[in-house]
Amino acid sequence: MATSSPNSSPTTVSLKLMIDPKSNRLLFAEAGKDFVDFLFYTMSLPVGTVISILSKQGTVGSIGNIYGSIQSFGDSIMLSAPKKDTLLKPMLLTNQPTSVAFLLPSMQSSKHNILYKCYSNSCKNVSFELKSRCPCGTYCMDQNLTFVNPTNKAAYSGDDCGFVKGGVHYMIMDDLAVKPMSATSIITLLNKFNIKDVSYLEEKIIAVGVKEGVELLRASMQSKTVLSAVFLGKKESSMKSEPTH
Template sequence: MESHMATTTSRSPNTVSLKLMIDPKSNRLLFAEAGKDFVDFLFYIMSLPIGTVVRLLGKQATVGCIGNIYSSIENLGDSHFLSAPKKDMLLKPMLTNYAANVAFLLPSIQSSTHTNLYKCGSRRCMSVTIKCFSCCPERFSNNSTHGSMCQKLTFVNLTNGALYSGGDADGGFVKGGVVYMIMDDLTVTSMSGTTIITLLNEFNVKDVSDLEEKVIAVGVNEGVELLRASMQTKTALSSVFLVKKESSVKSEPLH
């Protein structure tokens, strides 16, 4: 079975392509084929602070008690916190800058505006703090420039194209030019003939020609649903992209 990502499907600049391989007889999603852009998005989920996840999904949509913790921070009076910035930092944590050039498949979330870092005047000092005018821990070294940490560092705005690429011109996390296999439970592996054959045998698929290929465009709405599904089910792709066939047998009401 030859495996390749469809490149002719028209899609919005704000979406990425995902090819679903479906067994129509059982209406079961076997796996999906994806390129770098979709895999980068999946891996980017791992870098999201919990506070950001709660804001994206809603306090009532998260698993367990995390939503209650978020609500507690929100509802607790400012007088109970050491400072207003500390409360704001919990509700709007700073997003990581390691996700350079990752397809933006999640709504724009504003980070805390109170998070500042400070250092002392020494060029060789590697220490930073969030509290201005703290004493530099390296002040006892031979370098006399170590002292009060009041030199504010500047954050780069990652939402306007000034993205950290980590030395990779492509940005993101994984290499391009590779077709990746995404399982229903979001397990990611590189695509190969061996993995495909093994998977088809596992699902007892006898004839590859019976499988249905469906190329879809994944946008922000689907990105949020994938984030939600990744925390709630082991069949994330199916729950978001596979339309459930209604049973032909109608249930009768109990008397």
């Protein structure tokens, strides 16, 4: 469930961790629509946007050097400012309703958001490149079309917003595999971990905000024990990854 102050956008979502205290092992996390929507939303982010987010709070491996190289190249090397801008600040083609994207820092998209089509009224092809050759014939694509990303927040409210249905409890594995929660799935998981007595299991409620959202994004690219790494402070090298499929 998302929490917020009055008359403001949500600031955190709640995540319930189920932990085996004997082994200090995370069994699974229970989450609602808002957290699952956030996880699924990360799949829509361009690489340039992900690197921009993560590089502000630490290293991101060698791909960060590619990003830095593009930043350092001036007009004497880059073919055009729009080409550089679209690499460093790619256009986010997925709408960003606040209930999905608020767990990540604000992201600025490229200002060069003009699309081009050819002269033919019947052609449906578009391109970011001015005067590129249209596949439908011999025309150049030089007719301006402006990309519009809807900003009417009223259109993205409640259960119609995001990616998954509300009113469902979701089970999140340590490696971020997601499935609807059911008695069968819980029993199967407990049997896999050889849990005989559920009474001693520990519940830990986590408030997930922007800081945690960024760390989840980073850990998802480095670890198969993401929730443990972010919320329990466990390094993957000290843990045995459990298959979830």
